[in-house]
Amino acid sequence: MEPNMYDLEKMPVCRSLKENADNIRNILGGSSDLLENSFFVNGTACELICLEGMVSTQVITDLMLVPLTGLNEKNIGSPRQLFEHIRDNMLMTIDRGMLTEYGDLIRRLMSGFAVLLIDGIDTAIAFGVQGYAVRSISEPSSEGNIYGSHEGFVETVRTNMSLVRRRLKSHLLRFELFPVTKTGHTDVIVAYMADRVPMELVKKIRKQLEELPTETILGSGYVTPFLDVTKKSVFSGASLTERPDVFCAKILEGRIGILIEGTPFAVVVPALFIENFQTLDDYNFRPFYAVIVRWIRYFAFFIAVFLPAVYAATVTFHPELFNHTLLLTLAAAEQTAPLPLALEAFIVLVFYEIIREAGVRLPKSVGGAVSIVGGLIIGDAAVSAGIISNPLLLVCAISVTASFVIPSLAQQITVLRLIAVAAGGICGLYGISLLAAVMLVNICAVENYGVPVMSPVSPFTPKAMRDVLVRIGFPKMAKGKASVEKLHGVDMGSADKGGNSLNG
Numbered sequence: 001m002e003p004n005m006y007d008l009e010k011m012p013v014c015r016s017l018k019e020n021a022d023n024i025r026n027i028l029g030g031s032s033d034l035l036e037n038s039f040f041v042n043g044t045a046c047e048l049i050c051l052e053g054m055v056s057t058q059v060i061t062d063l064m065l066v067p068l069t070g071l072n073e074k075n076i077g078s079p080r081q082l083f084e085h086i087r088d089n090m091l092m093t094i095d096r097g098m099l100t101e102y103g104d105l106i107r108r109l110m111s112g113f114a115v116l117l118i119d120g121i122d123t124a125i126a127f128g129v130q131g132y133a134v135r136s137i138s139e140p141s142s143e144g145n146i147y148g149s150h151e152g153f154v155e156t157v158r159t160n161m162s163l164v165r166r167r168l169k170s171h172l173l174r175f176e177l178f179p180v181t182k183t184g185h186t187d188v189i190v191a192y193m194a195d196r197v198p199m200e201l202v203k204k205i206r207k208q209l210e211e212l213p214t215e216t217i218l219g220s221g222y223v224t225p226f227l228d229v230t231k232k233s234v235f236s237g238a239s240l241t242e243r244p245d246v247f248c249a250k251i252l253e254g255r256i257g258i259l260i261e262g263t264p265f266a267v268v269v270p271a272l273f274i275e276n277f278q279t280l281d282d283y284n285f286r287p288f289y290a291v292i293v294r295w296i297r298y299f300a301f302f303i304a305v306f307l308p309a310v311y312a313a314t315v316t317f318h319p320e321l322f323n324h325t326l327l328l329t330l331a332a333a334e335q336t337a338p339l340p341l342a343l344e345a346f347i348v349l350v351f352y353e354i355i356r357e358a359g360v361r362l363p364k365s366v367g368g369a370v371s372i373v374g375g376l377i378i379g380d381a382a383v384s385a386g387i388i389s390n391p392l393l394l395v396c397a398i399s400v401t402a403s404f405v406i407p408s409l410a411q412q413i414t415v416l417r418l419i420a421v422a423a424g425g426i427c428g429l430y431g432i433s434l435l436a437a438v439m440l441v442n443i444c445a446v447e448n449y450g451v452p453v454m455s456p457v458s459p460f461t462p463k464a465m466r467d468v469l470v471r472i473g474f475p476k477m478a479k480g481k482a483s484v485e486k487l488h489g490v491d492m493g494s495a496d497k498g499g500n501s502l503n504g
Contacts, residue, residue: 011102017045017119024049027106041068042076045119054112056131063092064114064127079120086116086125095128107185134159140242140264142407147284152242153264157187160259160266163244164191168251176202180209184216188223189259191247196254196483201449205256205269220265223258227269229448234412234439237448239271245280254483270451270484273443274468276408277301282471290471297405304403304413306420308349309432311395312342313424330391337389342425344388348396349418455487 014020021036028034033052040046048064067090076082087098095113099105100123105115112130137159140152153160161175172194179185190206205227214222220240228238241247242265247257250268258267277297282290314321315330322330337344382388403413416439423431444458456464464487466472484490 013100013102013105013117013122013124015120015122017047017117020117020124021047021049023102024105027102039069041071041082042073044079044082047117048114049109049117050114050129051109051112054110054132055114055129059093059129059131060114063129064116067092068116079118083118083121083123083125093127093129097126099124099126107179110185111187137163143241143243143246143279145243145279145281145284148280149243149245151244153244153247153259153266155262155264157189157259157261160244160264161189161191164248164251164257164259167244167248173251176206178206178210180212181214181216186217187261188217191251191257191259193251193254196252196485197256198485202256204449205258209258217260217262219263220260220267223260224267227258227267233442233446233453234415235273235409235443235446235453237271237446237451237453238267238269239275239408240265240267242266243280249280250275254485270448271453272451272455272484273453274457276406278467283474287471287473291469294469294471300402300405301409301413304399304406305416306432306436307399307402308345308392308396308417309420309424310429311392312345312421313428313432316341316425317428334389334391337392338387340425341392342421344392345396345421345425346418348388348393349400349421352396352400353414451484451487451490455484455490459487461487 014023025034025036031051033054035050035052037048038045039048046068048060050060068086071085073085076085086092097104097108099108099115105124105126108126109115112128112132113126114129116125116127118125134156135154137151137154139150143152151163153163157177161177165173165175170193174190174192174194176190177187180188188209190202190209192202208226209223212223212226217223224236224238224240228236239250241250247266247268251257255268255270258269260267277294282294285293315334319327334341339347382393399417403410403417406413416435420432420435423435427434444452444454446453452459455461456468466477
């Protein structure tokens, strides 16, 4: 008999040891990493099953094989007595479980457990003896900071759970671990504070995760489209973070965090747009300096999106905005350029994206060559040949550099910058103004799980503005417990997709 892969969840474990071993072998298709070890304990046939590379052979030997093979109790004469003795008197490992279905048994094997089968018993015992290779905890690669922690999430979900628990030693912190997807059975953890998140919302998100239509999860991008209900907006209602301290801060504000096996990026919902301009260092700096840095980020966002478009639109349609000296300088620079200014800007920005993508995908040993060839050789040659003007190249370089200040909005900035250049090249400043209005209306109109993405600016919540345009000191900030559920216009307890009730 060869059991169907997708019908394992409720298939019960058999009493026959041989039948159990055959079924497991058939389910895994005789996979080469399946290790089967048959032996006798007090005259009862047993089998220890595990997957090669997923377990620690030293731990299995010391905690399982030595105690089991050395077991010689006179009052153990039947398989049932052996099973009860191991279950009740032999701890072996802290993490263990009694399995009665093949679905649970296979998932435990895939998670680094060793499974003990006893002839005549229809219950398997799983022991946590994980020993697979994992990446050590290191500094986050995408969220740098000066004064904060230098620990980042890793690919092992249980390690990530411990990083969060070390920072939030609260009895109200909840972790719910369960497998998702039919094929991959990827472990995910839903983390939240029990006193700050409506249970209806927790149940809603857990149901969405359990019903994921994907076959497996190989990255956070497999999950966020199903948790982000702002599908008609360029901006997302779900955020990613590689930092445990940022993860904890958002959970304390009433969010729900999702940790996923195999990826160091945690998903947090719901997310606010203004969080893209906040960093952990803002709360380590003095308030007056943090305010300056935060305004620099806001300014950098507008420069990154609109500067090339404004330059192209002004030179093409509104040259009267420049003073006489600057206008003559720009006219002389653009006189030799053979292409329309907006088309030049579009070509430069697209070429930058090509260079950036090449630098990301190439091996690090040759990645530096891309910047040399693209920035120095090709860029200088294009200007010298008169194909691209110097002022335009400078404007695009400033815009691209400004986008580095807000890395979490890199995707949105890239798309909006190209659209803005097209709007400015066709309709001038009027087209850019129309695009800005559409962007503002779009982002103010969307919400995720009942939380407006533009909160607390729209709807306006005066008390929450103390950490938006400015950052007040901790003595004042600590007086009020921050929570997204307290923002005006928020209804996390009943909001579903499109604002519908979760309860009906």
